[in-house]
Amino acid sequence: MKNRKIILAAAFLFFYAQYIYIPFQTTYLTAFGASAAFVGIVTGAYGGAQLVLRLPVGVLADRVGKHKIFLVTGMLLAGAACGVRTLFPDAWGFFFASLLSGVSASTWLSFMVMYSECYGAREQQKASGRIVLSYNSGILAAFITGTLFYEKVGMRTLCVFGIIASVIGVALCSRLCEGKTQKIAPSVPELLKICTNRYLIFFSVLALVQQGIQMATTMSFTTQILKNLGAQESILGLSSIIYMISSVVSSFVASLKWIEKKSSRFWIATIFTGLAAYCFLVPSVGYIPLILLLQLIPGLASGFLFSILTTKAMSEVPAEKKSTAMGFFQAVYAVGMSVFPILTGNIAEIGGMIASYRLMGVFALICVLAAVMLLRNAREG
Template identity: 45%
Template sequence: MNYLAMVSLFWFAQYVYIPYQTTFLTASGASSTFTGMVVGAYGISQLVLRFPIGICADSVGRHKYFIMAGAIASGTASVFRVFWCNGTGFLVANFFSGLASAMWISYMVFYTNHFSAGDQQAATSRIVLFNNFGMLLGFLCSTISYHRIGMAGICMLSICAGLMAFLLSIGIKETDVHPSIHKTGELLLVCNIRRLWLFSFMALIQQGIQLTTAMSFTNQILKELGASDGIVGISSVIYMISSVGFAAFAASGTCSRKGPRFWIPLVFAVVASYCILVPAAGSIPVLLLLQILPGMSTGILFSFATSEAMRDIPADRKSTAMGMYQAVYAVGMTTFPIFTGALATRKGILTGYLLLAGIALLGGIGAVMHYKKEAANHRLGS
């Protein structure tokens, strides 16, 4: 249980400031384009580092030191936000936060390696649950305290949580250490697995839209409608409560019985509906209610995409595969906020959200086609 507590502290440190990041930058005079760059910087570090880190983790056969590095980097990022509390400081800090999240590979692989093949979906959903629970705690703390202690104060909370996660990581027992017998070229063969690429692109769409909308520009829309800082925080809390609830549901037998073939296309359709409805809502209460919908995306879609991508990957190549998977979806986390911000500046936020809705629909169509082809191949094989 200490391990899952560490996971929650890590993600608390990474996300406690998120509900107010976009509105803080806007109030500081940053344009939508620059704000998109700041949000996208978080993904750039992950895009560059995740695949090499996955290869390194497989090569050395251990994860503890990567987990420790991630925890300390999460707190270090907020040191920049405290002492350089402006747009440039946040830009630099988000590169460090991206470095921390790049180590999430080892957090997930170390945990799921303790479960059998049949329990991988439940284990993945469980760690995603505690991931989301840490974010939820962060959002609750920032909502309650932002107007009292300001951005610098909540970033101090981030530093403390990162330090606590680091102290817990020191106590990790890693006895089953097996350095990979494969050379780097052999590890890279995971790049030939088409299934891994497919679900990596689905996660790219999911993560890119989630970071751009529910965690960024939806809050800006609320502010434009006259919402207070407290309402913006409540919006993020509603989203995270929904994410935690749906992640718990994804770990249950009830959800597993329907399986990814049912849930992945359905949730992509829900994400598309969210992107269409948010800019057209025109009402703060309606927007708050709509924040439930992206929780399905984080809790169900991301959990299933991850377990589907990792299905049948050999244990001694799993970190490399996870590194590639996370690097691919980091492309979405990097590019989606940047192009949505640029599009919103030129054409308005409605255009940006409608484009995201179209991308979500394409993801759902891709999932339907994949599972139809898989079912046809299964019938032919039998």
């Protein structure tokens, strides 16, 4: 019980430090003269570092058999990334800090695995919902902080808040208790075999699209669309807060039993359909209040959908291979976090924002078809 509370609090602080600057990053960098393509690269660097590191970190965690050191390291690196942004508050400083944040985020798998180990096999959906709720709450708190203080204190001070959260997180993680390491850890080739599991692969790819769309639109270029329509900084912050409130509420809902009355096939297809509608509407409606309302949809995907995808991806993974499987899952969706913002930025430079968002919408519709066609029986759906 003690570990559960500490991990949830640490997850909150971890993502507070990681996302304190996000609602204003795109417009901040644009003010420095950065192009949409370069902003996409900065955003994508966060996912790129995770793409490279998450599977090796997962294998290492399974071999070591302990997670506390990874939680502490992740916290320290999150604070260090905020420190880089504070010392070098320009476009290139944010690029290198984004890489460092990605290295930090590669340790997130240990948060999730260590927390899931606090629950039995039949409560894994509940565990996923609660840990996702905690990190979404941290992001929400970060966005509220940014909205309240960005115009008053600026980007550097927001990043100092992130450093403080990281320091508190390190102190909390140092209090975690771990059991004895398993006697014989699986070999690296044996661990890597889990990466061929079809459930793990399929749900990882769906998460790739969900996370990619979220990072390319809601976490990046939607704020620029609002800015182009004349929105003030407070409206940009409100946009992110609406998205995160939706994420927090839907994360809580995902931890409840009643969602099992409908198949995951139903939920996955329905929410990806909503994401497609979001991508087609946001760059074309030209009306700020409606865009703010639409922010509820990616929030639903970030909380509810992501919890389901995580649980389903890990459904056939034995305990001794969970970190490797989680590393694979997170590395795959990091492809979307890295590639989609870069793709969106480059297409926006060439064909405009509407074209880039429509492509994201097409990806979401492909996921709808995949869920409907491939998740046919009760066990899979």
